[in-house]
Amino acid sequence: MARSRRDFLLGLGALAASATSVGAPLVTTTPPELLPRSKRQRVVVVGGGWGGLSCAAHLRKSAPELDVVLMEKNEAFWSCPLSNKWLADLVDTRYLVHDYAAAARAYGYTFFQAEVRAIDRDRRLVVTDGGTVDYDWLVLAVGIRQDYGAWFGDDSRAIDHARTQYPSAWQPGREAAVLKRKLAHFEGGDFLMNLPPMPYRCPPAPYERASLIAWLFKSRRIKGRLIVLDPNPISPTFRRIFAERYKDQIIYVPNARVTAVDPFNRKLSTEFYEYRFNDAILMPPQQAGELLWQAGLIGRDSAGRSTGWAAQDPITFRASRDERTFLVGDALGPVSPLFGHYPKSGHAASRQGRIVAGQIAARARGDEAPPELPESVCFVFPDFEPQEMVRIESHYRVRGDGLIEQTMRQFPDPNPRDEDIQWATSMFREFLAFKQ
Ligand SMILES: Cc1cc2nc3c(=O)[nH]c(=O)nc-3n(C[C@H](O)[C@H](O)[C@H](O)COP(=O)(O)OP(=O)(O)OC[C@H]3O[C@@H](n4cnc5c(N)ncnc54)[C@H](O)[C@@H]3O)c2cc1C
Numbered sequence: 001m002a003r004s005r006r007d008f009l010l011g012l013g014a015l016a017a018s019a020t021s022v023g024a025p026l027v028t029t030t031p032p033e034l035l036p037r038s039k040r041q042r043v044v045v046v047g048g049g050w051g052g053l054s055c056a057a058h059l060r061k062s063a064p065e066l067d068v069v070l071m072e073k074n075e076a077f078w079s080c081p082l083s084n085k086w087l088a089d090l091v092d093t094r095y096l097v098h099d100y101a102a103a104a105r106a107y108g109y110t111f112f113q114a115e116v117r118a119i120d121r122d123r124r125l126v127v128t129d130g131g132t133v134d135y136d137w138l139v140l141a142v143g144i145r146q147d148y149g150a151w152f153g154d155d156s157r158a159i160d161h162a163r164t165q166y167p168s169a170w171q172p173g174r175e176a177a178v179l180k181r182k183l184a185h186f187e188g189g190d191f192l193m194n195l196p197p198m199p200y201r202c203p204p205a206p207y208e209r210a211s212l213i214a215w216l217f218k219s220r221r222i223k224g225r226l227i228v229l230d231p232n233p234i235s236p237t238f239r240r241i242f243a244e245r246y247k248d249q250i251i252y253v254p255n256a257r258v259t260a261v262d263p264f265n266r267k268l269s270t271e272f273y274e275y276r277f278n279d280a281i282l283m284p285p286q287q288a289g290e291l292l293w294q295a296g297l298i299g300r301d302s303a304g305r306s307t308g309w310a311a312q313d314p315i316t317f318r319a320s321r322d323e324r325t326f327l328v329g330d331a332l333g334p335v336s337p338l339f340g341h342y343p344k345s346g347h348a349a350s351r352q353g354r355i356v357a358g359q360i361a362a363r364a365r366g367d368e369a370p371p372e373l374p375e376s377v378c379f380v381f382p383d384f385e386p387q388e389m390v391r392i393e394s395h396y397r398v399r400g401d402g403l404i405e406q407t408m409r410q411f412p413d414p415n416p417r418d419e420d421i422q423w424a425t426s427m428f429r430e431f432l433a434f435k436q
Pocket residue numbers: 046047048049050051052071072073074079080081082083084114115116117141142143144169170171172201202205289290291328329330331344345346347348349377378379380
């Protein structure tokens with residue numbers, strides 16, 4: 001379970017105190033500086049995903065006078081967009097995995113591979129196991145966390161078992177490779193996939209993944225069933241594809257909310273039924289990334305309950321509780337009573353990163369940036385043979401009463417020609433300096 005920022009910082013103090021009381025060498029509460037203080041104003045961006053990478057690259061373009069540091073825990077960038085097709089070798093790995101150091105060199109910022117453990121907002125320090133980095137401006141682009149605690153409480157054995165044996169592959173990193181291997185070796189039986197309750201990252205992507213897996217079973221003649229447990233409403237397009245093309249491969253269960261999971265005995269229960277599975281993709285509820293909880297930047301609803309997502313200004317993306325901190329990407333909380341959250345998409349995260357770069361560049365000069373809203377484009381494949389694609393576009397405007405309004409349009413394309421790869425390539429060119 002998440003500890004609060006205060007608990008975490010107190011924890012560091014307690015560690016130091018216990019170490020000295022048993023005669024161990026003195027441990028100071030302030031770890032060493034990882035970087036010397038800069039003469040220039042420093043922006044630290046935590047999280048090298050779609051939002052953080054975009055922000056770092058655009059900061060270097062729009063404010064070359066600032067010192068920019070990107071901190072990321074993974075050794076390489078893994079793209080979630082395109083990853084479903086990659087599971088079935090429909091996309092080459094060179095589109096999926098990219099080098100952080102090459103991007104940092106191309107744009108001229110400092111890249112640190114490190115997991116940030118805490119933010120000391122009072123002293124403006126980013127804290128890692130190896131030491132601290134000071135900042136004038138902070139960008140937190142840490143994506144989501146998967147709330148296994150909702151299923152297992154603090155049973156770390158069950159959490160580890162579910163995470164490692166039945167990974168969701170819903171966050172950037174090696175889980176995608178684990179899932180790819182599983183699918184390649186699956187010989188038959190019941191493969192279970194539950195969807196998390198809304199809101200979650202990239203809502204159409206689990207359905208796309210279900211179609212992909214069903215198509216793999218069908219085309220490889222695997223005697224397998226994919227059991228899809230869904231607590232949310234499904235789109236008519238996917239309902240049609242599941243029922244018409246994959247009726248022998250997919251068992252789709254609507255109104256299926258998970259009530260218990262036993263990963264050791266491969267059992268999952270909903271309010272109505274207990275399912276046994278041979279293999280699974282287990283997807284717990286999603287929330288804002290861990291660090292935002294430790295930094296004390298999670299929002300509350302009107303009844304005072306945690307929203308599970310960050311609290312920020314919907315236009316400047318400044319954290320509601322800290323004017324030196326900006327928030328980007330899927331971790332954001334609701335932005336409008338008219339539609340709730342911005343789409344939790346890579347495209348939207350990247351546009352928010354660019355907007356935040358403009359905000360910080362202006363504020364560092366003592367100016368104010370003009371308001372700008374993000375947009376989102378998303379390519380979804382309801383089926384793979386023959387390929388069918390839908391482009392989903394979302395646009396935003398501020399209405400006369402000050403509320404943000406969303407216009408969403410879908411463009412079905414029964415004859416696609418790698419438009420998704422072209423889109424991703426142009427995004428990677430923009431924030432990873434990707435060259436083909
Ligand atoms: C299967 C799938 C398909 C998708 N398809 C599309 C698509 O077609 N189009 C689209 O636009 N979007 C798509 N998405 C959604 C897209 O991946 C996300 O919206 C996007 O990644 C959000 O960007 P982000 O920067 O907020 O988070 P992320 O990309 O998750 O980046 C967060 C980064 O922060 C790092 N981090 C977290 N905590 C720390 C810490 N404490 N210290 C250091 N580093 C840390 C993480 O390692 C990670 O690299 C898809 C998602 C999935 C799962």
